[in-house]
Amino acid sequence: MVEQGKKAPDFTLPSVNGESVSLSNFIGKNVVLYFYPKDMTPGCTTQACDFRDQYDVFEANNTVIIGVSPDAPERHAKFIAKYDLSFILLSDEEQRAAQLYDVWKLKKNFGKEYMGIERSTFLINAQGELVKEWRKVKVKGHVDEVIEAVKKLQ
Template identity: 45%
Template sequence: MPLKSGEPAPDFSLPATGGETISLTSLKGHKAVLYFYPKDDTSGCTLEAKSFNDLREAFAAADTAVIGVSPDPIRSHDKFREKYGLAFPLASDEEKAMLEAYGVWVEKSMYGRKYMGVERTTVLIDRDGRVAQVWPRVKVPGHAEAVLAAAKAL
């Protein structure tokens, strides 16, 4: 079921790059962007990560943490982060519990074949842990800029 603005963000605690653990509780008091993406080091996911990374100082100035989330393992995240010099954490949800709670683990179809995967989605969470805005079925070009504008306005 898709998230709606104003409702409490589903709680989570996930391992992340750099040996961190990221949870909804650890983000409280700050705004946070959770961007859900299908796979490390693929063209669209790389472009999206680089777009958010290019705006990292502007997000920091807006008191907004950026966290990428995918089902890839931490080892893959670490390589991806290092390869592109990403300055924000990538969280791993190999169990897909958080992905399901946020409604982004969905049935997809490619060339007539159905499979389960991550629907590229971004969620902006306010300082109180509530969903401020949701961008479903994200198209990467210009997306990070739109999220930044919403974070600044929050």
Template identity: 50%
Template sequence: MTVEVGQAVQDFELINNKGDKVQLSDYKGSHIVLYFYPKDDTPGCTTEACDFRDNHESFQELDAVILGISPDSEESHKKFNDKHDLPFELLVDEDKQVAEQFGVWQLKKKFGNESMGIVRSTFIIDKEGVLRKEFRNIQVKGHVDKALNYIREELS
């Protein structure tokens, strides 16, 4: 069963790009921008991560934490994070358990081929751990601004 807007988000634990165990509940008391992306260091994912990086200070001013999640390995996340100087954590979801919890691990079709993959999506979780907004199957361009504006206008 996937989490729905208005529901408390079930806690989970993943490894971050530094090899540390991280729980969602570690960030209770802050807004959480949880974004799922398909693959480290690909064009769209790099653009999205760098947009979040470039707006990181604005999110911090709103007491919001950014967490990126993909099925890539800890080593892949570390290289991606270091290469692009990302000031937020990337979480490893190799078994896709959290992606399935949020309903973003789906059958995708591209050029007539079908395969399972992450559907690029972002979730805004409030300070009490309740899902307040979901942006599913998003376009990268302008997306970070939408997430930032939602927090600014609806949660601050």
């Protein structure tokens, strides 16, 4: 389970270029780890583009952005190319990281129940500790909240 003030759970997932990426690779940098339901959907596209548009601010604050969804690496590659995303997207097809961070939830849509990602963001400091979490994220204005929290880490 994930808990603020504690070490963030480590995981290793494939990136779009086929290499395995571990959260622990980023010790020494702050990490914005965000889980989202699906590439190319309206809310997820808006969120990704909001992070893209503020990428320089995150970089200036020693912060890496990592997006995670159940989509396959090939779909992530198309998403990155279509929207010129400048950060890492990882594929969690078996929901291992999603379960570690307790974001794999029962959801309802138009009366149908299914398992899926609950849009969530986690801020991890340069020592690998979880310092803030946002659950059931609403996209509008979210990236600004994350930037504000990142700036407080400096």
